[in-house]
Amino acid sequence: MSENKKNTWFPAKENGWGWGKPHAWQGWLSQFIYLVAVALTSYLIDPKVELLNWAIVVTILTLCLIFLYVVKGDAPSWRWKRIKRKRIKLFK
Template sequence: MPRDDRYWFPAKRYGWGWGPPNNWQGWAVLVGFVALVVVAAAITLPHAPARFIGCVVVLGVLLTAVCWWKGEPPRWRWGGD
């Protein structure tokens, strides 16, 4: 699969969605997402597990929005293209 630096998140070879980041911007977004999930766990899990789940859902929606905005257009792929 040729690398396209225009997209931070390239499409997966099989299936629908995005694969690992292509460049430093994508990696920064992914590391930021993981860091925020860890911080949310440290702050909310001991006292309010439901709040942690809410934080993870919101962060997941934001990550998906960034992937949609800065990633390769998603479509179903069978590996041949």
């Protein structure tokens, strides 16, 4: 494990732009906390009744998660690797 990998919670995606699945327990915990916070927000603020308030709170939570990705993740850059697929031979 390289020194850079120890400090990052979210690696850059292998294909495309952005971040992939976390490779540190802190990254998994932060995503779990985000999901619980969004679920709790949806429970406490009914989006059918108070859509604007709900959207503001969820937007703030999402921006906090993106900030965490930027601070604790690899720098996102456009990456494109050829995807290798196994070919199935019907006849030998």
